[in-house]
Amino acid sequence: xxxxxxxxxxxxxxxxxxIGLALRRRGLVRRVVGIGRNETRLRKAAELGAxxxxxxxxxxxxxxxxxxxxxxxxxxxxxxxxxxxEAARPDTLITDVGSTKLQIVTTLEDRMRASNERGxxxxxxxxxxxxxxxxxxxxxADLFEDRVTIVTPTGMTLPEHGRAITDFWESLGSQVLxxxxxxxxxxxxxxxxxxHLVASALAAAIAPDDRMLAGGGWxxxxxxxxxxxxxxxxxxSDNQRYVLKSLDNFEKVLATFRRALENADQNALxxxxxxxxxxxxxxxx
Amino acid sequence: xxxxxxxxxxxxxxxxxxIGLALRRRGLVRRVVGIGRNETRLRKAAELGAxxxxxxxxxxxxxxxxxxxxxxxxxxxxxxxxxxxEAARPDTLITDVGSTKLQIVTTLEDRMRASNERGxxxxxxxxxxxxxxxxxxxxxADLFEDRVTIVTPTGMTLPEHGRAITDFWESLGSQVLxxxxxxxxxxxxxxxxxxHLVASALAAAIAPDDRMLAGGGWxxxxxxxxxxxxxxxxxxSDNQRYVLKSLDNFEKVLATFRRALENADQNALxxxxxxxxxxxxxxxx
Numbered sequence: 001x002x003x004x005x006x007x008x009x010x011x012x013x014x015x016x017x018x019i020g021l022a023l024r025r026r027g028l029v030r031r032v033v034g035i036g037r038n039e040t041r042l043r044k045a046a047e048l049g050a051x052x053x054x055x056x057x058x059x060x061x062x063x064x065x066x067x068x069x070x071x072x073x074x075x076x077x078x079x080x081x082x083x084x085x086e087a088a089r090p091d092t093l094i095t096d097v098g099s100t101k102l103q104i105v106t107t108l109e110d111r112m113r114a115s116n117e118r119g120x121x122x123x124x125x126x127x128x129x130x131x132x133x134x135x136x137x138x139x140x141a142d143l144f145e146d147r148v149t150i151v152t153p154t155g156m157t158l159p160e161h162g163r164a165i166t167d168f169w170e171s172l173g174s175q176v177l178x179x180x181x182x183x184x185x186x187x188x189x190x191x192x193x194x195x196h197l198v199a200s201a202l203a204a205a206i207a208p209d210d211r212m213l214a215g216g217g218w219x220x221x222x223x224x225x226x227x228x229x230x231x232x233x234x235x236x237s238d239n240q241r242y243v244l245k246s247l248d249n250f251e252k253v254l255a256t257f258r259r260a261l262e263n264a265d266q267n268a269l270x271x272x273x274x275x276x277x278x279x280x281x282x283x284x285x
Numbered sequence: 286x287x288x289x290x291x292x293x294x295x296x297x298x299x300x301x302x303x304i305g306l307a308l309r310r311r312g313l314v315r316r317v318v319g320i321g322r323n324e325t326r327l328r329k330a331a332e333l334g335a336x337x338x339x340x341x342x343x344x345x346x347x348x349x350x351x352x353x354x355x356x357x358x359x360x361x362x363x364x365x366x367x368x369x370x371e372a373a374r375p376d377t378l379i380t381d382v383g384s385t386k387l388q389i390v391t392t393l394e395d396r397m398r399a400s401n402e403r404g405x406x407x408x409x410x411x412x413x414x415x416x417x418x419x420x421x422x423x424x425x426a427d428l429f430e431d432r433v434t435i436v437t438p439t440g441m442t443l444p445e446h447g448r449a450i451t452d453f454w455e456s457l458g459s460q461v462l463x464x465x466x467x468x469x470x471x472x473x474x475x476x477x478x479x480x481h482l483v484a485s486a487l488a489a490a491i492a493p494d495d496r497m498l499a500g501g502g503w504x505x506x507x508x509x510x511x512x513x514x515x516x517x518x519x520x521x522s523d524n525q526r527y528v529l530k531s532l533d534n535f536e537k538v539l540a541t542f543r544r545a546l547e548n549a550d551q552n553a554l555x556x557x558x559x560x561x562x563x564x565x566x567x568x569x570x
Contacts, residue, residue, distance in 0.1 A: 191500065195487060244546060
């Protein structure tokens with residue numbers, strides 16, 4: 001397994017902070033360089049022990065790193081990865097933690113050719129360990145344990161680079177699945193982006209006077225709607241195509257439910273409720 | 286406050302068992318009579334300390350009670366309440382725990398006139414303390430603490446009867462809200478029945494191969510879909526009119542989301558996500 005002496009984390013929030021904490025608690029690296037624009041956040045990350053040094057400059061921060069992890073919002077990942085690639089020394093790997101992959105990976109494969117020639121490569125990742133909370137103060141060293149991380153190599157990725165990034169996430173306790181960027185975006189639209197959109201629509205639809213009646217069921221079903229608005233605007237926009245496909249599919253099931261209810265078709269209601277229960281029970285609590 | 290020497294519970298599952306446990310732990314009654322068709326369940330309830338005696342006969346079970354609580358599934362409540370009303374002695378109050386109220390209350394007001402003349406009355410209740418789990422083995426003495434119970438008196442209810450049923454739920458630790466049966470059904474369609482339908486549709490829509498990618502967000506959003514199929518078929522069918530109205534409203538919000546996404550209208554997306562977040566944050570975790 002590749003040894004990382006120094007890991008640079010660009011963007012020190014919940015995920016970046018948790019990567020730093022996990023690396024350091026597990027004694028996997030000597031240095032974690034935190035790179036960010038917000039001094040308070042960097043100071044907080046240092047206090048928590050998530051980073052060993054801090055800088056506001058990507059170029060300065062990545063220059064001594066073997067691995068760079070881009071943890072900035074989806075819309076900034078390409079730009080930050082390019083800045084990192086230009087300043088990185090040969091034999092540096094770059095990955096990210098973005099919730100979408102197709103556009104990011106395609107754009108970077110196109111625009112990193114000069115860096116590739118210098119031995120600097122990108123492999124996309126997505127640790128599925130988000131939370132409705134954000135902010136470095138919620139960082140946890142065990143955030144990735146027993147959670148799935150999807151790694152998205154392509155036909156252009158050297159096998160040893162895909163393997164190294166897989167090893168990295170496994171070393172933090174994560175279970176890694178390898179998918180193409182397309183298949184990643186299709187699947188997360190279904191299991192994450194659509195549920196967010198639906199939860200948000202449910203929460204938006206409640207009359208303020210009825211909020212006092214919201215019990216455990218409403219709270220569970222809408223919990224993710226508390227997530228960061230700007231983060232989710234970027235995710236839904238970036239993955240527009242697959243989110244709309246998942247929405248098509250969901251609306252078909254919803255229309256079947258509506259017809260069953262309108263027609264008081266008890267067999268159809270039982271069938272829909274049973275399919276939902278079977279799928280839900282198969283996933284576990 | 287009215288003192289209940291003996292409470293009869295018809296239907297000993299999660300709710301009936303929890304009522305018995307709460308009454309006994311709080312020392313509020315001398316006897317809790319469990320009435321049910323399933324011997325194993327009655328024995329389990331007795332072992333848990335939820336009931337002091339058991340019978341399969343509603344007539345025998347309610348004959349010594351001051352209060353009868355009907356905890357059977359929605360479609361059986363009217364029949365069981367009528368059986369109880371016929372056998373109850375004068376000055377007995379009957380309530381229920383059904384998730385819908387309009388049809389139950391209206392039917393019972395119409396059909397209990399003879400019992401009313403003997404001094405036996407019904408007031409509807411709905412403790413909003415369900416769970417995706419069912420079964421007497423999950424009973425908890427604190428199930429109703431800090432949870433809302435809606436009590437639904439009508440123009441035909443004597444004020445002292447409404448007060449007595451309110452006192453009963455408050456004595457179990459619940460916060461009571463008084464609503465008309467219509468307003469109850471409209472509001473619970475919105476905060477409970479629609480979320481169940483939506484969660485069930487989301488869970489039904491997932492491709493089996495993608496279930497392994499379902500993370501915390503999907504699990505929260507679909508959790509209630511694990512609920513008992515037959516229970517929910519009855520609830521959705523009984524409250525058909527208001528569930529369809531809530532679904533209309535939800536589909537309008539969903540269509541706005543779809544348009545925003547199709548048009549890549551970032552302002553509209555932010556507005557929808559923000560409304561959802563504000564409503565969700567207002568309710569609390």
